[in-house]
Amino acid sequence: MNGKQANIDSVFHALGDSTRRAMMERLSEGPMTVSRLAEPLSITLAAVVQHLQVLEECGLVKTEKHGRVRTCRIEPGGLAVAREWIDKRRTSWEERLDRLDVLLAEPE
Amino acid sequence: MNGKQANIDSVFHALGDSTRRAMMERLSEGPMTVSRLAEPLSITLAAVVQHLQVLEECGLVKTEKHGRVRTCRIEPGGLAVAREWIDKRRTSWEERLDRLDVLLAEPE
DNA sequence: ATAATAGTTAAGTATGTACTTGAGTATTAT
C-alpha cells in the first residue's frame, strides 16, 4: 500500500486551499451535515461538495450518508500526515527558534 | 494584525506544491545555492527560481546573494505557522473524540 | 400523491499555476 506516501501530496494540496481549510476549521468544532457546513461559505452547495470530495479522498475527512443527509467529520490521523512531514523538516536549530522569544531576538 | 493570518494562506499554498516541498526537504539538510538546489529537480533553473520566490514571499525560506551566488536556507519559524494551524485542529478533534458518544447523539 | 429538502452530477467558464524559452545582467575565472 502506498496509501500514506501518496497521500502526503494530496493532503498538502487539499490544505493549500483556504476554503477547504475553513471547512476543516469548522469541522474541528464537531461533525455536521453538508448544508450546515456550507452555510458560512459564500459559494454554492455544489462547490462545497466538490471540496468535500477532495478532503475525503486524501483522508482528512470522513462522511457517511443516512437517509438524504450526509454527515461530515474530521478523520483522526489525516492531519497527522502533514504534521509529521513538518516535524521532519525542523532541524534542531529550528526547533529552538520555534519559540517566540527567539523570534523576537532575530533582527530584520 | 492579520499579517500572520494572511501568511497562513500563502504558507499552505506554498506547501501544496510537491516541487516546493521537495525543495524544503532538500534545504532542511542545510543551506545551498540556487543551482545546487535545482540539480536533482528535472525542471529549468528559471522554474526553480520562481518556486523560490513563492517560498521566500511566504516566509518559509530566506535567501541572500553574495557576488553572483544566491544562498538559500530555511527560515526558522516559517513552518511553525503551518504546524500551529494543524495543532489547533488536532486539539479540537481530540477533545471531541473524548465525547464521541455525545456526538453520535447530537441532534440537528 | 405532491411538494419540499438534501445532496449529486455533468458541463462549461474563467482564472491561476507551473512550466518553458530566450534574452539579459552581474560576477568571477582565464
Added chain:
DNA sequence: ATAATACTCAAGTACATACTTAACTATTAT
C-alpha cells in the same frame, strides 16, 4: 579583454482548479 558562471526577467503556453448553472436522484414531510 574574453569567456564562463550564476542567476534574473519577460512573455507565452498548456494544463489544473475553483467555481457556476442547471438538471437530476433520493428521501422526508404534508
